[in-house]
Amino acid sequence: MVEVGEEIVIVGGGIAGLATSLGLHRLGIGSLVLEASDNLRSAGFGLTAFTNAWKALDALGIADLLRQHHLRLHGNVTNSAISGLQTSELPFKAEGKQGDHEVRCVRRNLLLEALAKELPSGTIRYSSKVVCIEESGFFKLLHLADGTILKAKVLVGCDGVNSVVADWLGFKKPAFAGRYALRGCVDFKCSHGFEPNFMQFFGKGVRSGAIPMDDTTVYWFVTWTPSSHEEELEQDPAKVKQLVLSKLGKVPDQFRAIIENYELDGFKPLPLRYRHPWELLWGNISKGNVCVAGDALHPLTPDIGQGGCSALEDGVVLARCLAEALLKEPTGETKEKGEEEDQKHEYERIVMGLRKYAKERAWRSIELISASYMAGFIQESHGKMMTFLRDKALVGFLAGFLLKMADFDCGKLIIS
Template identity: 65%
Template structure:
């Protein structure tokens, strides 16, 4: 079976659904292909910084998400070696445009909010892409069920193992040598944590807590991988035991978060990133094909910008395509094709240096934060703590703009 679609988006994650909703707001229809049989909600939650809220406001879904997630008013960094706070930063609460707005947002809530704003039938589940071919101005997208879609625009939002990124010539993302365990704990009554982002650094580990609302706390734990760590991959019980042994000197209520987390609410994943040099020289777009989100710029989570930058990508791409496809009824097929190619080039130009900066900063911050050794520990805790906190806010100050340029 063959069908023609104007815009095909591969992947119904944050980047894919954001792009689809941005296009929908501009009156442009798209089809989102998702290989799973439902929304992929692994990861539990993520930090949404000021730049993410600007993108969510551009999409028109910022307010309902704010009502479900508490705002954080500070960042606290603590050494697990000494047990002493090494830096603390208060966030200006005067508003997203003048100050900083940070919240822990549950991934399921975000994805469902994005999906619910889309027209019925926009997302097609159980639709795995197996190959991509060229056919004149169109791209032939072959699916695992044997069907073929003819796409005028093909957008890869299909994660670190992206089939679209591979077609564009990108290499597989590199392993950063570290892994992350993530989890979420749900309290019957209110937890005791202040509305802050708590980060802890020790000998080769980095972890943190983010209160999402009055009853939910999201946490992460990153560490250097080894052959012994591979034994944990299929055993949440071993992951939990490993973490409890590595927590160091921390407050009892922080330790209790890890102790209280149910095994079903713990996952482990290796950390991967794309070389920043490949971002500078690679094909972010080519003819009528481009990539966004983790398919474009996978990065380590050390500045908390993975999901936030995917939101930025979606808004910028929708805006560029919206401008390209304006008054398309009066265009010939060749003119439409050229306008699409120019629009995707504009998107790539706008996002290239931003992605380069994010990947580079995340890797640098992670190296310092999770480094081991007396000298590095001393520099991190006594000299660089404030600098590292400043980097998080610097990366979060970006504004992706509105959906419409006018």
């Protein structure tokens, strides 16, 4: 079988993979993105893009395009699903380190399309599943399901929670958080009537909410901890729908109607998974000329809305670190060496670039994983004491905490 040489191969055409590829493209470096499916992935429907995501999207040059199609949210409004009363309201106008907070709920497919549209033709190769990774000197050999073998100078794994690349680096499979999620998107075809707020409802072990995307479309979600009996129902959408409706509690009729009228095909529970943060302390975010980003690096629960946002951060930082390594001019002494010596020096620069990326993203990833898990624990606890503390004292803290985690700038695509 003939080996096809490639500079940078990115496994996974989701948010992290496309953001990394576009970041590299903006810096004048080409890459090949391998996507296992036969088209762009759009699972998840919506993405709550917080301030840190817009900083990354600005750096990538597609933020203004997406702003045109999505409402800017005014604030976070939290209600108790037990009493039906509002427990907290936090305006997003409050200024952070990065200025006023910018929050919009973005259609995931529009985000992926915007990223892909800016890439050169042929950058994304669909129906390309990686089945095996091998070492070959300063290169990595990627064996694809169709028999193709790619020889890569740099391998980036952006292939999600079941990452082949993360597995090669020695990471364990992400742990089950003990909770399930349902999410969907409803296009009302006319004005939906929801205020432009991030609306959340907490009570009896359930977190639910609705977020307007634009004037006619609303994204909704429900997360809960199932009993052993409830887990047996997950294969029956009709029973899952009835279960979820019974768990919502005292929520506005306008929100309940969305769940009641949603098609049955949307009631397939998604198990929530996360990586234990301590794995990033002793694991290999990068090893040689290989690294991971996005969910392959830091799968986290959705409780602070940072999964997609942090994947965009990863893409910008990784592109910047790789470009610094690859575009660095070799010394005069290196220029006079042979091809093998040139490859060695380039490999060493790549290794240093990926180590820089890993160092920059490690603590940020640990912080986000830990914060998401803690927020989820508080939000979905249903003991009397924790419910009282959450609704009376912690709910405002949680809303502010959500903004604090988003008050971050990954930097621009500028090489130092």
